[in-house]
Amino acid sequence: MKVLVVDVGGTSVKILASGQRTVRKFRSGPELTAAQMVAGVVKAAKDWRFDAVSIGYPGPVNGGTILEEPKNLGTGWVGFDFEKAFGRPVKVINDAAMQALGSYEGGRMLFLGLGTGLGSALIADWILMPMELAHLPYKKGRTFEDYAGLRGLERLGKKKWQRAVDDVVSRLKAALVADYVVLGGGNAKKLQPIPDGARLGDNAHAFTGGRRLWEERGI
Incomplete structure (x- = not known):
């Protein structure tokens, strides 16, 4: 096909x-x-x-x-x-879920898309669960997206934004018992270093994910 x-x-x-x-x-x-x-x-x-x-x-x-x-x-x-x-x-x-599916390499994976907003999806044993974590409350009356998304980068500056992303990744990885985290989206490449327990994704993985939707393994 x-x-x-x-x-x-x-x-x-x-x-x-x-x-x-x-x-x-x-x-x-x-x-x-x-x-x-x-x-x-x-x-x-x-x-x-x-x-x-x-x-x-x-x-x-x-x-x-x-x-x-x-x-x-x-x-x-x-x-x-x-x-x-x-x-x-x-x-x-969902676009973040599609990129997550293309990034998946087994186990329990959390995908976070660091773009204008904060996309999110969880995959465990090829079961894909699109999520809407972006608007959950984080701190100081703001959401995870307000810190890890583009608004956070613009408001905090790169160094404080990096620390916020490190903390968000750590919290969500622990809360969802993820084996690893994949960071996609246009702003992920600005992270230096990459947060512990995470690796960079690739926007091209969205196309792999789109093809995987039609595979017989049963997503």
Whole structure:
């Protein structure tokens, strides 16, 4: 099966199909609707063959159903019929969960995406559990996202942000009894050194995760 993986972000939509090596992308932004995203993907992938589609969505997803409209994109995502629009089977998953799935190497893994916000997912024995840890209270009336996300980096500066991320990783790893933590997202590369018990992920793992959604092992 050839799978087209679509990674929907706040600034761009990235796509890659099975058998292809070069990621293609186009701009997204606060006005991008679900229908416009599909049209952009179809245009960008017009010379690629694919049998199914995986979509990484920047918001809560349950059982393949989008629960809320995105905070940094346009409207029309909740209830949108992606299978009809693409004319192929489609699986929708939270974007952090999709990257987590591509990063998984067995055991009990916690994934934290250090980007504009704080994405999170837990995988244990190939059972994927998307999580929404970002908005849990942390300290001083603020959330984990307020410290480990982009707002925290801008407010605290790099050194204090690094210490906050170290502490967040330590707390969440212990609370969820994770064997290891994978740190993804655009800001993870700014960490020097990497927190104990963690390793850097790679945005390319999102495409691996999208393909794994269709594997027979049963995610």
